[in-house]
Structure formats: C-alpha cells, structure tokens
Amino acid sequence: MISGKFFAAGADRRIAITIAILVAVAIVVPILNLALPPDSALHVPSYMVALTGKYLCYALLALSLDLVWGYCGILSLGHGAFFALGGYAMGMYLMRQIGDRGVYGNPLLPDFMVFLNYKELPWFWHGFDQFWFAALMVMLVPGLLAFVFGWFAFRSRVTGVYLSIITQAMTYALLLAFFRNDMGLGGNNGLTDFKDIFGFSVQANTTRSALFAASALALALGVFVTWRIVGSKYGKLLMAVRDAESRTRFLGWRAENVKLFAFTLSAVMAGIAGALYVPQVGIINPGEFDPANSIEVVVWTAVGGRATIVGPIVGALLVNAGKSWFTGALPELWLFALGGLFVAVTLFLPKGIVGTWDQWRARSRHRAAPDEADGDAGSEEEVVVRVEPRPAAQLKPPHGGLAPQPAE
C-alpha cells in the first residue's frame, strides 16, 4: 500500500528518484568494483568505493540535521556528537572482534587497555562482542543522549541561538571527556586497528563494497523515513512549531514533545551514519566530536538546501567531493574555500542549491501557466486530496514556496 501511494501520481517524484538511484548505486557500484577487471573502463576503483561510502554516511548525517533544522528550526551545532557516539559503539564492537590478534595478544582486553594496565574489561564494554548488542547501542546511546538533552532544553523553552550554543557545548564537553584515558575508550588515539566485521576482513574489497552498499541503503531508508514523517500530520506540526511555536501551544499541542521526537529520531539517524562510517575509515577518535565537524554538517545542509530532503544529500556529496579535490590540489586553501562557500550560500542562495532550483522551476512554471496553480480545486480535487494529502504548500510550491527561514 505504501509503495502504491509512493509511486502514485508523482506524489513526490524527486524522492522516488533519489531512493531509486541510491538502491541502484548500492547494487551496481559493488558489481563494477568486484566483477570487472581493474583495466576495464567501467571498473570502479576500490579507493573510490571507500571514499563515496564515507560521503554517503556524511549525507545521512546531513539528512538527520535537516530533519531538525530544516523542518523544525532547531539549529543543532552538536550533531557530530551523535554521529561520533554511533561510531564509538560500532568501534567497540570492532575492537572486541580483534580478539587475541592485537599486538599484546590479550584475548579479552584491547591493546590500549593492556597498555594502560587495565586488569579487566570495564563494565560498559560487556556485550559489545555481540553485533546485535552493538547495533542496539548505535541507536540507543545517541537517542538517549538526545532525549535527555532535549527533554531538559525544550521543556525549559531554550530556543534559537541559545539552543545552538548548548548543543555546541555538549559536543565540546564530550570531546574533552573522550580525550581522557580513564574514559576507557582509547583516549586520544580512539579505537583503531580493526580486523574483522562479521568475520570478514575490514580491508577486503568485498567487505568495503558491502559497507558501501549498506551505507547507500541506509541513506535510502533515511530518505524514505524522513519523507514519510515530513508528509504526515506530525510533519506539518513540526513545521508549524518551526514557524509559530506559541500558536501551536495555544492550540493545545506540546511543542516540546514535537521537538523532542524529531531531535531523538534525528540523533538515532546520525548514530547509524556514524556506525557505518567507522568501519569504512578504520578509526574513531575524539576528533569526531570536534565542534568544527558539527558546523561543517550545517554548511553541507545549507549549501544543499534546508527542508528539501534531497538538498542535504546533494550538499554533503558536493562539499565533500570539493574538499577531497581541494585538500589534494590546494590543501592550505580548503578552510578559506569552505568559509567562503558558506558566506556565499548564505548571501546568494539562502535556500541552498535545491531550494533555489525549486524556486526557479516554480517561477518558470508559473509564468508558463499562470492559472494552473489554482486549477487544482476543480473536478479532480477528490483524487488530489486523497493521493497527496500534503498540500501544494510544501513540496511543489507553485505559490512561491517556503518563505526563507531565519538562520537563527
């Protein structure tokens, strides 16, 4: 039923196409990498698979930020923390997979613990030898942190720039905490030297391809879930809270709960992105909590276009591809380019790439058929209303689209 609705009447063709592309990429890229000989023109080199797999995780992180920032106006400057926590949960599983193959050959304790004279495994490392447990923690730890943090922040009605600052403080506090050796999570060096995942070598091409496919599918799922949420009545409420929070309160809605749900779900998505990221890059260390990382996520999302679902993905892929090229060609200029990009986007493309494209399309369509937009209310109204309960308002904006949101 969902898929019927999904492909009906172009309810939102762009989302469908995005999901289709991601699924296709998840299937085709591993085949092109593994089945074709390296000298074939269509062969995808392994380093490309690893690199794009990493970008797809970033895209999922940007999408999770879009859910709270684009749709609910919560500018989180600490989303990297949820990503890193998901990454650490996965890293702990990978550490336990090393077993006695570490430098010190201790069957139970990871190398850094032997080095730091740990006598036994800290309590919170138990269970991470099981993948299901680690997978649960990947979602539970960021989700729980977001829930507790959000519960206090939203209940106290901390909004706008103050909320942004405390999210930043949160990730910074975690950065400092994870740097400590007595945290039991590898301190400065973090977790690394991974060997296996599910018994397959993390270095193997097949494993890398599988992780790439998993990242693409996770992103596709993230797009689908975000799209369904944003299209529901709850999604409308989310945007209503963004635009006129006090109005929603006086209508009887608990704005803090509306935000809390989105914030927690978003943190879980970010955690999953982090968990897929770690085996692909082979390391997780406290640097991932760096506030600058979280701010970079904001830049990707803004560049792609807030509240567009596809925008943050485009933004994350483009900016990171740019970063890879830049840091290779002109490494000392990258940070200037990133800063300049953010300034330029804020000034000239406040809606981001996708948002500007939509605006341009809507304008040219409007010019071509000025009456078409009002024609919806005619005889096919019944069908339109049922198939696409989302109004013209959100995703096909013939009336001018979303008003620009303040960046707070």
Place this chain on the structure above:
Amino acid sequence: MSKSGTILYLDGVSVSFDGFRAINNLSLVLDKGEMRAIIGPNGAGKTTMMDIVTGKTRPDTGEVFFDGQTDLTRHDEAEIAMMGIGRKFQKPTVFENHSVEDNILLSLKGPRSIFPALFHKHSAEEKRRIDEIFSVIRLGDKRHDLAANLSHGQKQWLEIGMLLAQDPKLLLVDEPVAGMTDAETEETARLLKDIAKTHSVIVVEHDMHFVRELGVKVTCLHEGSVLSEGTLDFVSSDERVVEVYLGR
C-alpha cells in the same frame, strides 16, 4: 461572588514585571454564554490578562477559575487550550508555510500526542468539520492557498477559524479588526456575533464602532484593573473613562 455559572472568574489578580504592576487587583467575571468587550488604553493590561487566562503568565496573587471549578493558575498553555480556551493573538498568527486547510487541520479538536499525528489518516468526519468551518469563515475558495498569501483580514478570519476548529468553550479574541477595512470590520462583527450564540467570548478591541456593532456589555480596563463596566453607553459616558481613554 459565586463561581458557579461562570465560565471565567478572576478575583484579586495581580502581576508585576520588574516592579511594574501590569495587573492590579483585577476582578472580572464572565457568565457562561456571555460575550464581553474589553476596552482600555495601551498598557491597561488587556493582553496581560489574556496571558494569565491562557497560562502564559502566572499571576502573583489572585484566583483564576475556568468553568467555575478549574484553577487555571495550575495549568500551562497546552493544558488550558485542551480544556477549551481558544486564543487569537493581536498580530494574526497562522502557519504561513501551510495551506489554509492544513492550518485548520492542525487546529481540529482531537488527540494532541505525537504518535496519533504520525499515523494520522484523513477521515470523512474531519472533512465535514473542515467544510463546516470554511462555511463560517468564508475562506472556502482559498483552502489550497498558502496562508502566507492571505490578506491581513483573511488571516484574522483564518485564525478565528482555527479557534473554532478547537471547539473551545471560551474564545479570547485580541483586536480582531485591527487593520481591516470597514466592510471587513462589519463582516467580523457578524462572524463574532454568530460565534457568541454557542460560545463564551471575550473581545479586546480599540475600534469603538466595532464594539458598538457587537452590542454587548463592556469592561474598561485602566492600569491593570477595572475602571468601569456596563453597557457601552454607560461606560462611554463615565467621566473617568472619558478622562483616561476616550478623551474629551
């Protein structure tokens, strides 16, 4: 004074902000089914009074009872809204990025928790309610438009429609005709009189023609307490009202 039979009962309410007494020993009683117009100069405490009733501001002292029995000072905005008090703001506040219909949809009486909203399906009953509200506020031809594209007056009506969708017992309407044309003002008076047949209403307004149009009991506030109360003719001939508000 007895609380029974009242929809709203304020007794000895005071609130100060940084030493400024916005509301000073205010007592005001609204009977069930009554419509009341509240007038008064700027800073008389009209909006603060609404903030107190709707739970946005907690009074320092005094009693605020709804429906004769519920102590409103113990509840917050969302709870008070769910009890059946609807509020229209001075500046029309609608969800500009949503269609007019979705504005009403989000206001319709019903469960207010997250999961029902997440798995919400449109029902025939809802559609009927929405149509009913559109026939009252006369915005049916705009229902698929973005609320941002409505005129100022239409936004005021949409907000009143959103209140009606909540199916409240008491409506607090802050300056409904500010910025409206004369024709729109007349239309709004008609609309409010219609609503008052089935609801209790408090209207705050500066426009004396509009207040006359409503033809209801008038309360004049000044410096946070009641200065004069009665018919419009009585209040507007009251020396003190003339002094502080209407001018000679």
